[in-house]
Amino acid sequence: xxxxxxxxxxxxxxxxxxxxxxxxxxxxxxxxxxxxxxxxxxxxxxxxxxxxxxxxxxxxxxxxxxxxxxxxxxxxxxxxxxxxxxxxxxxxxxxxxxxxxxxxxxxxxxxxxxxxxxxxxxxxxxxxxxxxxxxxxx
Amino acid sequence: xxxxxxxxxxxxxxxxxxxxxxxxxxxxxxxxxxxxxxxxxxxxxxxxxxxxxxxxxxxxxxxxxxxxxxxxxxxxxxxxxxxxxxxxxxxxxxxxxxxxxxxxxxxxxxxxxxxxxxxxxxxxxxxxxxxx
Numbered sequence: 001x002x003x004x005x006x007x008x009x010x011x012x013x014x015x016x017x018x019x020x021x022x023x024x025x026x027x028x029x030x031x032x033x034x035x036x037x038x039x040x041x042x043x044x045x046x047x048x049x050x051x052x053x054x055x056x057x058x059x060x061x062x063x064x065x066x067x068x069x070x071x072x073x074x075x076x077x078x079x080x081x082x083x084x085x086x087x088x089x090x091x092x093x094x095x096x097x098x099x100x101x102x103x104x105x106x107x108x109x110x111x112x113x114x115x116x117x118x119x120x121x122x123x124x125x126x127x128x129x130x131x132x133x134x135x136x137x138x
Numbered sequence: 139x140x141x142x143x144x145x146x147x148x149x150x151x152x153x154x155x156x157x158x159x160x161x162x163x164x165x166x167x168x169x170x171x172x173x174x175x176x177x178x179x180x181x182x183x184x185x186x187x188x189x190x191x192x193x194x195x196x197x198x199x200x201x202x203x204x205x206x207x208x209x210x211x212x213x214x215x216x217x218x219x220x221x222x223x224x225x226x227x228x229x230x231x232x233x234x235x236x237x238x239x240x241x242x243x244x245x246x247x248x249x250x251x252x253x254x255x256x257x258x259x260x261x262x263x264x265x266x267x268x269x270x
Contacts, residue, residue, distance in 0.1 A: 003145050017221075021228045022264035027255050044240065048251030053236045063203040067238075075264065111203070 019078045025102065026055065026071040034069075034105050037115055044113040055102070056123065058131040063111040066130045070104030070123040100124030160220035162261055167213040168197060171235040171254065179239070179247055186245040196239075204243035211236040218261040231268065233259040 033050045044065065048054075054067035106126040108117035119126055175192055189208065190196075196208035212235040219228035237252040260268040 003149050017224050017226055019226045019228065020264050021230075023230045023232075024269065025232045026234060027258070027269065045249045048238070048249055051251075052253035053238045053251040055236070057200045057202070057207045057209070057238055057240075059200065059202050065202050065205075065207075065240075 016081050017079070019076070019080065021074075021076045021078070023072065023074045023076075025073075028071040029069040029104060034107075034118060034120075037107070037118065039115050039118065042115045044109050044115075047107055047109075047115065054107075055104075056127070058127060060108055060130050061132050064116070064130070064132075065109040065111075065113060066106060066127075067109075068104065068106045068123050068127065070102030072101045072103060074101065106130055159222075161218070163217045165215050165217075166256075168211060170212045170256065171210055171237055171252070173252070173254065176237060176250065176252060179250065181247050181249055184247040186241050186247070189239060189247060202240075205248070206241050206245075208239045208241070209236065210239075212256055214256040214259045216259050216261045218263065227264055229262045229264045229266070231260050231262060233257075 029051050036050060037047055044067075047067065051069055054069050056066075056068040058066040058068070060066040100122065102123045103121065104123055106117075106119045106121075106123065107115060108119075108130055110116050117130075119130075178192055179189055186206075186208075193210055197211055198209040200207045200209070213232065214234070215230060215232035217228065217230040219226060221227075233255045235252075235254045235256040237250065239247055240249040242248045258269070262268045
């Protein structure tokens with residue numbers, strides 16, 4: 001009976017699984033490089049020179065320019081029971097979907113492109129705080 | 139052959155192919171960025187039209203009041219993993235080349251920033267720290 005039970009175990013592989021996953025997305029920017037930027041004196045060109053290209057550029061409130069740098073390194077240990085009915089895979093990256101998982105820095109520049117604010121945290125939440133909301137369509 | 143021996147052989151035959159489940163995959167999005175082409179563009183003189191002629195259409199355009207910013211990017215991801223019956227290990231590593239070009243209200247290139255890291259993407263197991 002034990003042999004039969006062991007032999008049957010692989011038959012459950014499609015619906016019962018234990019997973020150890022790691023997803024590493026983008027390289028983090030150096031905190032020391034961010035600290036070198038001075039509020040009120042550093043400008044957008046200084047930030048681009050020290051930190052490279054941001055992941056996101058957003059229009060801020062009152063013509064502010066908001067840029068964001070982020071990365072993630074997630075480890076997950078999980079157990080799942082599933083009954084897959086169909087499977088879909090995407091070959092593209094969706095910048096908007098992944099922003100909620102990315103952690104990093106948001107830099108807000110005045111309209112004259114001088115640095116005004118630096119915040120660290122989850123980009124999804126910081127983006128909501130600093131992005132200009134779309135105008136209401138009447 | 140006795141019944142018990144037959145059952146052992148049958149069990150082994152069922153299990154052997156299921157132990158060899160491993161996979162790797164690689165996916166990319168967009169065309170790789172070419173640093174040489176970007177170096178031709180000069181802040182203060184190059185126009186949006188010249189940028190479009192040199193680099194092609196951007197992947198994203200963001201309006202910043204009267205200014206605008208263009209994004210170009212190339213993303214690469216490598217996934218590796220294996221399964222032992224119901225136990226699965228998966229690692230995905232994703233990196234991107236990207237460039238943001240900022241234009242003033244006259245559509246003249248003002249600033250440009252780029253990060254090229256897509257070629258550092260690696261196959262690995264979840265317990266390996268390939269970027270440390």
